[in-house]
Amino acid sequence: MIFKANIFAQSSFELTGNRGLNLGTLTLLNSFEINPSNYSLLNDWGLSLSYGGEFSNEVNSNIYLLSLSKKISNHFISLRYTPGYQKDFLFRTGEVIVFEDSSTQHLISQFSYKELFGLGYSYRISEELNTGFSFRYFTQEFKTESLFPVFGDTNYVISSSETETGNFWKADIGINYSPIEEVLISAGTINLFTFGETELSPGNEPYSLKKEKAAQFGVSYNFLDVLEINFIYETSKSLQTGFNTYYSFGNQNFGIGLTAFHDKFQTPFFAGIIPAISYSNDLFGITLSGVKYFSDRNVTHTFSEFSEEGLSNVLNNKYSFDKAVLTFTFTLNTIKIQSVELLDVEIINEIYPTLSELYLNSPFAIGKVVNLTNEPVSVKLYSRIEGINPVNIHSPEIVISGSDTIEVEFFTLIPDSFKKNKPEITYADFYVSVSSDEPDDQFQKAVLVNGSNSWDGTVSNLKYFIKKDLNFSLNYAKEILSNYKTELDSLQNNLGNFYQTKILFNEVVKNLIYVSDPRVSAEYVQFPSETIKIKGGDCDDLSVMFSSLLESIGIETALVDYKAIEGLRHVNVLVNTGLKPGAAYLITENDAKYFIRKNETGQDEIWIPVETTSLNDFNTAWNIGTEKFNREAIQELGIAKRTVEIIDIY
Amino acid sequence: MKKLIFLIIMIATVLTFAQSYKVGKVTGTVKILDSNDNWIEVKDGTILSSNSILVSEKKSSVKISGKGMNFTLKESSALSISSIKKMTLDELLLALAMEDMINAPRKNEKNNGKSTAVYGPKETGRVNEMVQSNDFGLKRINGAVQLAESGFKESAVVTAKEIFRKYPQTKENSHIRIYFADILYELGLYEEAYDEFVSIKELKLSDKEKTEIESKLILLDKKLVNK
Numbered sequence: 001m002i003f004k005a006n007i008f009a010q011s012s013f014e015l016t017g018n019r020g021l022n023l024g025t026l027t028l029l030n031s032f033e034i035n036p037s038n039y040s041l042l043n044d045w046g047l048s049l050s051y052g053g054e055f056s057n058e059v060n061s062n063i064y065l066l067s068l069s070k071k072i073s074n075h076f077i078s079l080r081y082t083p084g085y086q087k088d089f090l091f092r093t094g095e096v097i098v099f100e101d102s103s104t105q106h107l108i109s110q111f112s113y114k115e116l117f118g119l120g121y122s123y124r125i126s127e128e129l130n131t132g133f134s135f136r137y138f139t140q141e142f143k144t145e146s147l148f149p150v151f152g153d154t155n156y157v158i159s160s161s162e163t164e165t166g167n168f169w170k171a172d173i174g175i176n177y178s179p180i181e182e183v184l185i186s187a188g189t190i191n192l193f194t195f196g197e198t199e200l201s202p203g204n205e206p207y208s209l210k211k212e213k214a215a216q217f218g219v220s221y222n223f224l225d226v227l228e229i230n231f232i233y234e235t236s237k238s239l240q241t242g243f244n245t246y247y248s249f250g251n252q253n254f255g256i257g258l259t260a261f262h263d264k265f266q267t268p269f270f271a272g273i274i275p276a277i278s279y280s281n282d283l284f285g286i287t288l289s290g291v292k293y294f295s296d297r298n299v300t301h302t303f304s305e306f307s308e309e310g311l312s313n314v315l316n317n318k319y320s321f322d323k324a325v326l327t328f329t330f331t332l333n334t335i336k337i338q339s340v341e342l343l344d345v346e347i348i349n350e351i352y353p354t355l356s357e358l359y360l361n362s363p364f365a366i367g368k369v370v371n372l373t374n375e376p377v378s379v380k381l382y383s384r385i386e387g388i389n390p391v392n393i394h395s396p397e398i399v400i401s402g403s404d405t406i407e408v409e410f411f412t413l414i415p416d417s418f419k420k421n422k423p424e425i426t427y428a429d430f431y432v433s434v435s436s437d438e439p440d441d442q443f444q445k446a447v448l449v450n451g452s453n454s455w456d457g458t459v460s461n462l463k464y465f466i467k468k469d470l471n472f473s474l475n476y477a478k479e480i481l482s483n484y485k486t487e488l489d490s491l492q493n494n495l496g497n498f499y500q501t502k503i504l505f506n507e508v509v510k511n512l513i514y515v516s517d518p519r520v521s522a523e524y525v526q527f528p529s530e531t532i533k534i535k536g537g538d539c540d541d542l543s544v545m546f547s548s549l550l551e552s553i554g555i556e557t558a559l560v561d562y563k564a565i566e567g568l569r570h571v572n573v574l575v576n577t578g579l580k581p582g583a584a585y586l587i588t589e590n591d592a593k594y595f596i597r598k599n600e601t602g603q604d605e606i607w608i609p610v611e612t613t614s615l616n617d618f619n620t621a622w623n624i625g626t627e628k629f630n631r632e633a634i635q636e637l638g639i640a641k642r643t644v645e646i647i648d649i650y
Numbered sequence: 651m652k653k654l655i656f657l658i659i660m661i662a663t664v665l666t667f668a669q670s671y672k673v674g675k676v677t678g679t680v681k682i683l684d685s686n687d688n689w690i691e692v693k694d695g696t697i698l699s700s701n702s703i704l705v706s707e708k709k710s711s712v713k714i715s716g717k718g719m720n721f722t723l724k725e726s727s728a729l730s731i732s733s734i735k736k737m738t739l740d741e742l743l744l745a746l747a748m749e750d751m752i753n754a755p756r757k758n759e760k761n762n763g764k765s766t767a768v769y770g771p772k773e774t775g776r777v778n779e780m781v782q783s784n785d786f787g788l789k790r791i792n793g794a795v796q797l798a799e800s801g802f803k804e805s806a807v808v809t810a811k812e813i814f815r816k817y818p819q820t821k822e823n824s825h826i827r828i829y830f831a832d833i834l835y836e837l838g839l840y841e842e843a844y845d846e847f848v849s850i851k852e853l854k855l856s857d858k859e860k861t862e863i864e865s866k867l868i869l870l871d872k873k874l875v876n877k
Contacts, residue, residue: 581815581816581817581818582817582818582819584816585786588687589683589687589786590683590684590685590687590701590703591703591730591786591790591816591817592685592701592702592703592730592732593685593701594816596752596815596816597752597756598752598753598754598755598756599755599756600755600756600757601755602755604815604818619686623685623686623701626685626701627685627700627701630700630701630732631700631732634748635700635732635735637741637744637745637748639748639751639752640744640745640747640748640751641744648756648757
């Protein structure tokens with residue numbers, strides 16, 4: 001990953017030195033001098049302001065730079081205004097006016113060079129590769145005083161001033177490549193194109209800014225995010241090298257840097273250094289830097305020297321003075337930084353609307369999430385199934401270690417009121433989020449939502465059909481039992497469960513018929529009200545209906561799942577009579593006809609197996625249920641072998 | 651679910667009946683208690699279904715045969731026909747494991763609605779609660795002992811465990827409990843025997859029984875350590 005852009009060169013002199021574009025230090029943005037490719041790790045908006053002074057004979061303070069940057073997707077655009085990037089020269093032309101009082105006035109020429117505007121654009125091709133270009137607008141003004149003789153009645157001379165301006169644009173390109181995280185290789189042009197240039201008169205043309213074409217190649221190496229060493233070489237035989245160290249305390253970053261530069265036009269070999277210290281946090285950064293030249297700058301240069309060498313760099317040349325610069329950088333993130341990515345989602349369970357509680361405890365989908373940061377993040381997971389969930393359904397939050405990829409579970413909630421007759425393909429949206437406002441990533445997947453009567457074939461899930469229609473069952477059971485009030489009131493209390501079971505079976509189940517499932521792909525289970533309404537059903541429907549009637553009036557039941565009879569499964573019902581073992585004789589003398597189970601307090605209670613598909617009287621259903629239960633669950637050790645499972649409704 | 655489940659169940663019932671025992675010689679009064687709670691006196695040649703319980707009165711006995719086995723039920727005994735079967739040691743271990751599963755208290759997800767008050771004569775929920783006489787339980791235990799004596803030790807242990815649960819008073823009979831715990835020991839099921847002796851230790855025991863159990867526990871300790 002490219003994390004720094006360090007195209008530094010002496011000729012691409014930068015006031016903050018070799019500080020790079022590391023976001024941790026948040027130093028100067030939009031330094032086209034050191035970064036012709038305009039590369040940046042900025043995420044959204046950025047604003048830089050550099051203010052400083054130059055220490056010539058007197059201190060001249062200036063706003064050096066004001067810049068604005070914006071990242072849009074993989075595109076990065078920068079604009080800058082550089083009023084302080086200028087250099088003025090005053091020369092004596094050699095002509096002197098001698099006044100009558102013997103005083104003299106030297107005529108002068110004033111050359112002014114400015115870099116006023118800049119525009120940069122870069123494009124991130126991949127995590128490793130970035131390329132871009134920058135345009136810079138220069139103005140230069142040549143003002144020369146001269147004397148003109150005027151011949152007339154009286155001969156005299158007058159002095160006049162001629163001013164000529166010459167503007168032009170410079171364009172450069174650059175590329176950055178990071179083969180491994182620690183290394184960044186950079187290449188860029190110097191003075192690749194010049195356009196829009198105003199033609200100067202032959203007299204001023206020699207003093208125009210030099211535009212010698214060259215290239216710059218740089219490399220930087222980062223040791224453990226603490227120390228960074230940089231080197232850049234220009235084909236024009238200048239170079240620059242330096243180091244930066246960084247110290248981070250949470251989101252507070254402190255940095256120290258030192259850059260030494262060699263300019264072929266200046267002496268000594270390392271013409272100067274640029275020390276810098278910086279502080280930054282997530283919002284802003286401050287850098288205090290200075291330029292210290294090793295040669296004496298308070299010397300007078302001859303015009304012939306200037307005329308011979310010309311000027312290549314407005315900001316850094318042999319005529320420049322020491323400087324101190326304070327740079328403020330502000331960033332504004334209106335774009336969320338993606339911390340986690342949802343790589344894939346697998347729907348592991350179709351949606352069966354009636355099994356609603358199931359999806360609270362068992363995930364319906366598994367996602368694969370990667371932490372894109374190096375730090376542990378707490379990830380919020382939520383989903384919404386179109387047509388089912390009016391709002392997002394949140395799954396438990398999960399912590400993912402830095403750069404780790406893990407599987408996460410999505411749970412859902414199906415409203416009680418949700419009804420659907422036919423299966424339908426719909427879509428589920430899955431979201432992962434680190435902050436609460438908006439998701440870091442999302443994924444959409446098709447999901448099959450079955451009809452309300454569909455069942456996944458897992459017998460333990462029949463209990464959801466039992467619970468769903470409990471209100472109907474309660475009213476229906478009460479209505480029937482009310483006809484037996486006298487008989488039930490005369491019973492010993494502990495026989496109530498048994499006789500209510502018997503009455504409900506004889507009044508309801510006995511009068512039904514066996515009807516197999518409709519020919520649909522998924523198992524079809526009727527709600528108790530439907531079974532009673534159509535007066536029939538298969539073993540699932542009948543067991544669900546009978547269990548629901550009993551549960552609705554407080555009689556505990558369990559479903560018995562006979563997992564294989566010659567490949568066929570079967571379900572019937574166990575009923576808790578509530579009787580203790582010592583009172584078993586009240587319902588039967590044959591101890592093979594009941595089964596002892598401990599309740600939640602550890603007390604033994606008598607349960608009886610009832611075969612709901614017998615569709616005969618209660619005693620027959622009890623006998624058949626007993627025979628099957630004793631043989632398959634007890635004698636053949638079905639409970640131990642798990643071929644028979646007892647599933648309590650609650 | 652598939653069609654004809656009910657038919658399959660009925661066929662299975664008939665097949666089970668066909669595989670049951672046949673009464674040989676009957677002495678005195680011997681009855682069967684069928685699945686409809688009918689007491690039917692058995693005679694020579696009577697076919698016994700697996701859900702039936704064979705019950706002999708005093709000075710009575712019955713010899714039955716079937717599935718290649720013979721068995722004589724002595725006086726004052728009761729035996730479920732389905733318990734007359736050979737079991738392997740592995741099957742016994744599975745059966746004991748199943749017993750533990752069944753004995754584990756259920757988890758109840760809801761607040762039990764039955765805890766709401768009932769006013770009037772049923773307020774306590776214990777009115778007129780009668781407890782079955784222990785006689786039948788003792789007969790069932792006698793039947794289990796005879797099962798063991800006839801070589802059906804594994805099946806006898808399972809039967810005894812079932813009886814202890816269905817007739818809780820029989821569980822207080824230390825003599826019988828020790829008898830079946832010894833069978834577990836003989837069968838090499840030391841952990842199961844150890845647990846059973848520890849449980850028996852909680853009963854009211856004679857000094858002789860206490861001594862016997864202590865020595866058995868010491869012996870089993872050594873066996874388990876060296877296992």
